[in-house]
Amino acid sequence: MITGKDASVAGFAVHCRNITKTYGKGSAKVHALRGVDLDIRKGEMMIIAGPSGCGKTTFVSIISTLLEPDSGTCRVFGRDVFHFSKEQKILYRRQTIGFVFQAFNLLPALTAQENAALPLLIKGVERKKAMRLAAETLRDVGLSVRHNALPSQMSGGEKQRVAVARALIHNPRLVVCDEPTSNLDHVTGQKIMELLQGLARTHGTTLLVVTHDNRIYNYADRIAHMDDGRIMDIEIIKSRDFS
Ligand SMILES: Nc1ncnc2c1ncn2[C@@H]1O[C@H](COP(=O)(O)OP(=O)(O)OP(=O)(O)O)[C@@H](O)[C@H]1O
Known part of the structure; x- marks a missing residue:
């Protein structure tokens, strides 16, 4: 971990100190986070690993502003995300972060191309342009055909490729993946991780991946x-130079 008085916050994608979070009250109280410090460098792939219930999802939800911490500080690309207004949080999640979840979270009534285009459509990009960019991004993630298929007509690997396309289409600086391979067979899981790694390296995106799938640990920095x-x-x- 990079720590120390001289560590420059500006060099980090994520810089967190002493984050705590409890759920519930009295005898039902759960200490989900007991003081988490973490620095992630720009362009780095950081995996958060650990047993079920150790606080992984709580931690990434707090960084993503989906959940309020009890205490602590967090700067993401130098911005103090814990003091964002409601509007700033919405923009931050739409513009700075791309999300990939284990359950794919595709909208069932929309085609692959429409699902991939969603972040742009929400942002107000004109439909024709959004759909063209979605087709290009789907090709980037290895889906050249079946752009009109519905999620129910796609395999797990195809759905996860659409989810990755949707996470990357607006060029987010940080991609947060929660168990991205847990619903996939080994080979498909490896392909998805190669895809994320390749796209992240091309675009300099920072990747934060929560997993207890130790078969993908080798993709992490x-x-x-x-x-x-x-x-x-x-x-x-991996010892890479992030300067
Ligand atoms: N909404 C909630 N209310 C009460 N307790 C919760 C809530 N969400 C999580 N917890 C508890 O907080 C702790 C951390 O949960 P969290 O989901 O962050 O762990 P995790 O490491 O992501 O687990 P998994 O790998 O099973 O997804 C666990 O003990 C969990 O039961």
């Missing part, structure tokens, strides 16, 4: 191992 609401260890997988 570093792995933050969590347990019981804390980061216990940071493992370096």
Whole structure:
């Protein structure tokens, strides 16, 4: 982990200190995060690993402003995200972050191309242009055909490619993936990770991936191992120069 008095916040995609979060009250109280510090460098792929219930999803939800922390600080690309207004949070989630979830979260009534175009359509991009960019992005993620298929007509791997296209179409600086391979077979999971890694390297995107699928650990630059609401260890997988 990069820490120390001289660490420059400006060099980091994510810079978090002492984040705590509890759920519930009294005897039902759960300490989900017990003081999490983490720095992620721009362009880095950081995996957050750890057993079920250790606080992984809580942590990424807080960074993404989907959930309020109890205490702590967090700067994402230098911006103090815990003090955003409601409107700033909405814009931050739409513009800065791309999300990929295990359950794909595609809208069932929309085609692959419409699902991929969604972030642009929400942003107000004209439909024809959004659909053209969606077709290009689907090609980038290896889906050259079946753009008019509905999610119910696609395989798990195809759906996850659409989800990745949708996460990347607006060129977010940070892509947050929660168990992106857990509903996929091994080979398809590896393909999705290669895709994310390749696209991230081409565009300099920072990737934050929550997983307990140790078969994808080798795609990370570093792995933050969590347990019981804390980061216990940071493992370096690849030593790349991020300066
Ligand atoms: N809305 C909630 N209300 C009460 N407790 C919660 C809530 N969400 C999570 N928890 C608890 O907080 C702790 C951390 O949960 P979290 O979902 O962040 O863990 P996780 O590491 O992502 O788990 P998994 O790998 O199973 O998804 C767990 O003990 C969980 O039961």
